[in-house]
Amino acid sequence: MRGQVHADELAALVGEVAVRLGERWGSGGSLLDAMCAHALVPAGKLFRPILLLESARAVGGDVEVVLPAALGAECGHVASLVHDDIIDGDDLRRGRPSVQHQYGVDNAIVAGDALIFDLFAALAECRLTGASPERIVLALEVVSRCGIDLCRGQSLEAELCRHMDFDVDAYLTMVRLKTAAFFRAACECGALLAGGAEEMVGALGMYAENLGVAFQIHDDLLAYTWTSETTGKPGTSDIRNGRLTLPVLLAHAAADESDRLAIKEVLVGEGDPEPRREILAAILDRTGAVTAAAKVAQRYVRSALGALDALPPTISRERLRGFAEAAIDRDR
Template sequence: MTSQAATEAAENGARAFARSPGSGALAGKVRDRLAERWRRETSLLGTMCTEALVPSGKLFRPILLLESALAVGGDAEVVLPAAIGAECGHVASLVHDDIIDKDDLRRGKPSVQHKFGADNAILAGDALIFDLFSALAECRRTGASAERIVAALEVVARCGIDLCRGQSLEAELGERMDFDLDAYLTVVRLKTATLFRSACECGALLAGGDERMVRTLGSYAENLGCAFQIHDDLMSYTRETGVMGKPDTSDVRNGRPTLPVILAYQAATPADRAAITDILVGDGAPDVRRELLVSVMDRTGALRTADRLARKYSENAVAMASRLPVAASRDRLCGYARAAVERDR
C-alpha cells in the first residue's frame, strides 16, 4: 500500500467512525450476535441484559478487538466470540457506573438501574461480566488454542481488577476534592484505557500475534483510551444531553473533578478556585452549576488545554499503530485514533 493510499485509508476510517460508529460488516456481525445473546433467556435477568446490550453503542471495543486480530494477520471469525464478550464486559461496567452515579439515562434511553432498580441492575451487570468469560471460552470452537485463550483470560482478569482500582481511586479523589492531574490520568488509564488495552491485546493474542505485536497494540490502545476519555470529559461541558445520549450534568452532580475541571482549577484565581469547589460540592441545580463551571473553564482556557492533551494521546496512538505491518486494518486503527477526538457522542 502506498503512503498516499495508507493516508486515505486512515482518513476514511476516521470519517467513517466519526460519522457512523460501529458501521461496516464486522460491526454488523457483532450487533446481530449481541441482539440474540440473551433473548432466549425469558427471565427478568435476560430482559435486563438485552435492554443493556440493545441497541448497541459505538461498538468501539469489539471493533478494536477484531481489527487487532486482522492487524496481526489473523482471522476475525476466530476472535468474534471474544469481540461479543468485550462489549458485554464494557456494558457491564456502564450498568454498574450508572448505579454508582445514579444516572437515569444511557444511550438515549432509561438506564437499567432506573428502569429495573439498582438491586436488579447489579445482578445484570454481574451476569454480563461472567458472560464475557463465557464468550472468551467460546473461542475454542472457532479455532483459538487453549494456551492463547488462557493468556487472554489473564489479560481480561487483570483489566477487571484495574477497572475496580480506577473506580475506587476516582471516588477517593471526589471525596477529598483532589485536583491532582497525575491522579486523574491514573484513573483514566485504570478505568478507560484498560478496557481498550484488553480488547486489543486479546484480539492479537487469540489471533496468533507475537509478543511484540501484542505489546505494540497494547500501547496503541492505552494512548487511544486516554484520548477517548479526555474527549468524553470535554463533551460533558461542550455537548448537551440530547447529543450525547447520557446526562451532561452527571460529572457536576457527582462532584467529579475531571480533566477540564482540574486544568481550570490549576489556572484559576483564588476566587475562581473557591467557586469551582463550591460548584462541585454545592446543592444547587446541576444545569446552573454546570453553566457556571463552563464560564470558569472559558476564562482559564481549560477546554482548549484539555483538547490539546487529548490530541497528543491520539497522535501517540497513531504512532504506535504505524509500527504494525502494513495492512488496511492498521490504517483503520490509525483512523479510529484520530476519530476518537473528533466525535460528538
C-alpha cells in the same frame, strides 16, 4: 478497491456482532434476560468489538476465530456502564432509561454481574472457532488484570473526589486504569487470540492505552461542548457527582482564588446541577481549560499513532490510525 472490500467485510462483521448480541440474551423470558437485553440492545457504537476485530486483522489473523471474544468485549463494556450508572445515579444511557432506572438498583447490580461473567464465557467460546487453549488462557489473564485495573481506577476516582484532590497526574493514572483498561484488553485479546507475536500484542496494547486516555479526556469535554440530547447521557452527571475531570483540573490550576473557590462550591454544592454546570462552563471558558484539555488529548492520540508503527503496514493498521484520530472528533 481493496480498502472498500475490507470496510464492507468489517461492516458485515459488526452487523453480525449486533445481531448475536440481540440473540445472546433476547431469547429467554426471565427478568435477567430482559435486563441484559435492555442493556445490550440496541447496540452502541460497538467500538471495543471493532478494536478487537481490527487488532486480529492487524496481526494477520482470522477474524472469525475472535468473533466470540468481540461479543464478550461489548458485554464487559456494557457491564461497566450498568455499574457506572448505579454509582453515579444516572437515569439515562444511550438516550433511554438506564438499567438501574428501568429495573431498580438491586436488579441492575445482578445484570451487570451477569454480563461480566458472559465476557469470560465468550472468551472460552473461542476454542470452538479455532483459538488455541494456550492463547485463550493468555486472553483470560489480560481481561482479568484489566478488570482489576478498572476497579482500581474507580476506587481512585472516588478517593480523588472525596478529598477534592486537584492532581492532574493522579487523574491521568485513574483514566489509564478505569477507561484505557478495556481498550487495552480488547486490542491485546484480539491480537493474542489471532496468533499475534508478542511484540505486536505489546504495540497494540500501547496504542490502546493511549487511545483510551484520549477517548476519556474527550468524554470529559462533551459535558461542556454538547447537549445531553446529542450525547445520550446526562450532561450534569459530573457536576452531581463532584467528579474531577481534566478540564476542571486544568481550570483550577489556571484560575484565580475567586474562581478556585467557585469551582469547589460547584462540585460540592446541592440543588439543581444545571446552574452549577453553567457557572463551571464559564470558568472553563475564562481559563482556556477546554482548549488545554483538548491539546492533552491530542498528545495521547499522537502517542497511540506512534505505537502502531511497530505493526506491518496493512489496511487494519490504517483503520486503527483512523479510530485514534476520530476519538477526539465525536459528539458521543
